[in-house]
Amino acid sequence: MVSMGSKKRRVFAGLVIAMATLVIFIGISSQPRSRAEAQGSDYESIELFTDVMAIIKKSYVEEVDTKKLIYGAINGMLASLDPHSSFMSPETYKEMKIDTKGAFGGLGIEITVKDGVLIVIAPIEDTPAFKAGIKAGDHIFKIDGKFTKDMNINDAVKRMRGPKGTKVVLSIMREGFDKPKDFTLTRDIIQVKSVRYRMLEDGFGYVRIAQFQEKTDDDLVKALKALEDEAKKPLSGLVLDLRNDPGGLLDQAVRVADHFVSEGLIVYTEGREKDAKMQFSARKGAKEPNYPIVILINGGSASASEIVAGALQDHKRAIIMGTQSFGKGSVQTIIPLADESGLRLTTARYFTPNGRSIQAKGITPDIVVERLELPRQSDKKEGFNIRERDLENHFQNGDESEGSTVTDKKDDRKDKQLSTKPEDNLKNDYQVMRALDLLKGWEIFKKIGSSK
Incomplete structure (x- = not known):
């Protein structure tokens, strides 16, 4: 019974x-199963x-x-x-959709998790976190007194978000600190301005892309037009600054690269599902003039910014300068669920036009230029810098023998954060000035060649 x-x-x-x-x-999507x-x-x-x-x-x-x-x-x-x-819970999924539009209430920090510890990938420019001195590689030890050990990213984001004007205390552990230090930050509406620009010298423009959002391509078009109008002639050269750009929307990365690539592949993806196998090629139509370009990258450049740098490097359309990039070569698909929650699932790997996977490796600069600062005693030690290959469960590149470079072994923590908004202090930015020198030298050689 x-x-x-x-x-x-x-x-x-x-x-x-x-x-x-x-x-x-x-x-x-369902798979045939016995x-x-x-x-x-x-x-x-x-x-x-x-x-x-x-x-x-x-x-x-x-x-x-x-x-x-x-x-x-x-x-x-x-x-x-x-x-x-x-x-993503319904609340988190809703916030994610707001994020891609470039406005949300919070601190302005891109974070990840390594060994159960919350780590800053990069602070977003001109935000409370950036102004307070939060740096790439910082360990977030506590949020408002609550230990973050084994806290998931969604919970951490929820705790750091909040109404404008409210305060949050982050306990930060950093190389050189004897113990965690408290940073009190006041939340603000984070208006992530995707594209900033200015003229460096006569004919030489500077464009900074902070993050790839819904309007990045439109903002880039406006920036390039404004620079050309200011120069009153076609640009002689361009510095495209992708340092500390954590990525964003794949389609926006493709559109940005498309302005400078005349034909051929920009990026392609491979995954198990048929829909995950895609190719993105340059479209026909008007392109930017064939002026020289220097792209700046560093350890905070990830995902979409690596797609742009890799595409222009493979097409020999730009010189890549700076330090090794982050190395995130995977594509996440957002899948809405029935209760208004969402799934962010890695569905593919992306490859540069020449078939390079940058997963856990990154983009290697054509010219390595470290960020110039006075050395500190703590900089002589191994820093808290973090890249894709350091994350738990990261995908292998498929060619691990090529995964190490000279710049991989250096502590580039100090080059991951600009001292102030870069467009306001470019004359003191060593990497930008070296990029400008290269563009000017390029112009000089071109004139010498044409005079013969």
Whole structure:
């Protein structure tokens, strides 16, 4: 005879299995599977999951919300894949869509996780974090007194976001600190201005792309037009500054590169799904004049900024100057789910036109130029700099023998943050001035050649 309690447990377990199956497979295209496969290890794993969930629901010291358990399980699944796949609650998913438009309330920090520790990839220019002196490579030890060890990125972002004018205290550990230091920051509306520009000298322009957002391409067109109008002639050369640019929208990176590449591939992606295999090529139509370009990169240049640098480098359309870039060569697809939550899933790797994967390696500059600063005692030690290859569960490049360079071994933590807004202090920016010297030398050689 079956007891009523046993019957209820079986009914509950059946409901949980159905729920878990829906959660796991929603939004993901189905694959042909044999009956034996369906009843094999996958089924056993799901059964194990539902058994654990049933035990928690029945025996945990306090009553637990089922949705909270499901969300936690999904977070755990995605965290085991790679550093860039994540689950977004409805609130977080809504914030993500706001982020791509370039305005949100918070501090202005790009963060990642390594070994359970929150680490700053780069502060966004002209934000509370940037002005307070938060630096790339900083370990965020606490947020408002709460330890961040094993805190997921979504929770950390939620704690740092908030209404304009409210304060948050970040406890930062940095190379050279004896103990964590508290930084009190006042939240602001983060208006990430994607493109900034100015004229360096007569005919030589400077364009800074801070992040690839929905309007980056439009803003770039306006910037280039304004520079040409100011010069009252075609530009003699351009410095395209992608330092500390953490990336953003793939389509915007393609459009930016398209202005300077006359024909051929810009980037292509490869993944398991058919839809993940894509090629992006230069479009026909008007292009920027064939003036010389120097692209500046550093350890804070990632993802979309590496796509642009790699494309122009492969097409020999620009000289890449600076230090090794971050090395994020994967593509994340945003998949909306039924309850208005979202899935950020790594679905492909991208490759430069010549077939290079920069995953966990980065773009190697044609000319290595370190950021010039007076050396500090702490700079002689291995710094807290972080790149894609340092992240837990990162994808391998496929050619690890080429993964190390001279610049990889140096501590370039000091070159990841500009001392002030770069367009306001370019004359004191060593890398920008070296880029300008190269462009001017290029112009001189061209004139010498034409006079013969």
